[in-house]
Amino acid sequence: MNRNQKTHTLVQLSLLTAIILVMAFTPVGYLKIGALSISFLMIPVVIGGIILGPKAGAFLGGVFGLTSFFQCFGMDWFGTTLMGVNPIATFITCVVARVLAGLLPGLLFSWMEKIDKTKILSYAITSLSGALLNTFFFVGFLVIFFSRTLMEMQMGDTVWAVITSLVTINAVAEAIVCLVVGAAIAKAVSTYNGNRLKG
Numbered sequence: 367m368n369r370n371q372k373t374h375t376l377v378q379l380s381l382l383t384a385i386i387l388v389m390a391f392t393p394v395g396y397l398k399i400g401a402l403s404i405s406f407l408m409i410p411v412v413i414g415g416i417i418l419g420p421k422a423g424a425f426l427g428g429v430f431g432l433t434s435f436f437q438c439f440g441m442d443w444f445g446t447t448l449m450g451v452n453p454i455a456t457f458i459t460c461v462v463a464r465v466l467a468g469l470l471p472g473l474l475f476s477w478m479e480k481i482d483k484t485k486i487l488s489y490a491i492t493s494l495s496g497a498l499l500n501t502f503f504f505v506g507f508l509v510i511f512f513s514r515t516l517m518e519m520q521m522g523d524t525v526w527a528v529i530t531s532l533v534t535i536n537a538v539a540e541a542i543v544c545l546v547v548g549a550a551i552a553k554a555v556s557t558y559n560g561n562r563l564k565g
């Protein structure tokens with residue numbers, strides 16, 4: 367990778383980082399429809415994993431996770447409650463879950479693009495996996511570390527009941543949005559990057 371390519375990569379990584387920060391601390395990152403709240407924060411994470419690679423995906427996932435962890439200091443009642451129970455487990459739940467949700471889609475895309483000539487399926491599956499893995503790891507860590515707390519919060523009287531209360535229609539909506547928007551933008555940016563290298 368030459369100096370211009372490195373600079374271009376750094377610019378794109380910085381831009382995606384800035385987008386995550388803006389989305390995390392403004393209403394831009396969420397769509398509220400009645401009781402439904404859809405988060406768009408995994409979209410730039412997935413895009414980064416696709417166009418810049420797994421390491422960038424992990425980094426952007428970490429940025430997303432740190433913004434989530436920061437909100438546990440009095441900005442979000444749920445996160446603040448978890449912090450009061452176990453700060454280290456809260457950090458793992460907020461940050462490590464998002465790092466994994468950024469890293470794994472990047473690895474998946476790097477493998478899929480080798481066998482998917484059109485890459486259309488690669489963009490779609492990778493984008494969808496980002497949202498699903500985010501839900502899987504976040505809810506999984508919640509159940510591992512805070513199942514008793516969640517039951518005390520009357521989110522269910524069994525582990526399975528807690529899981530079903532956490533994985534609602536929001537998760538499905540987020541997966542669909544990430545699939546459509548993430549795949550479309552990642553394909554467009556990848557095409558631009560490819561044309562730029564040719565030029």
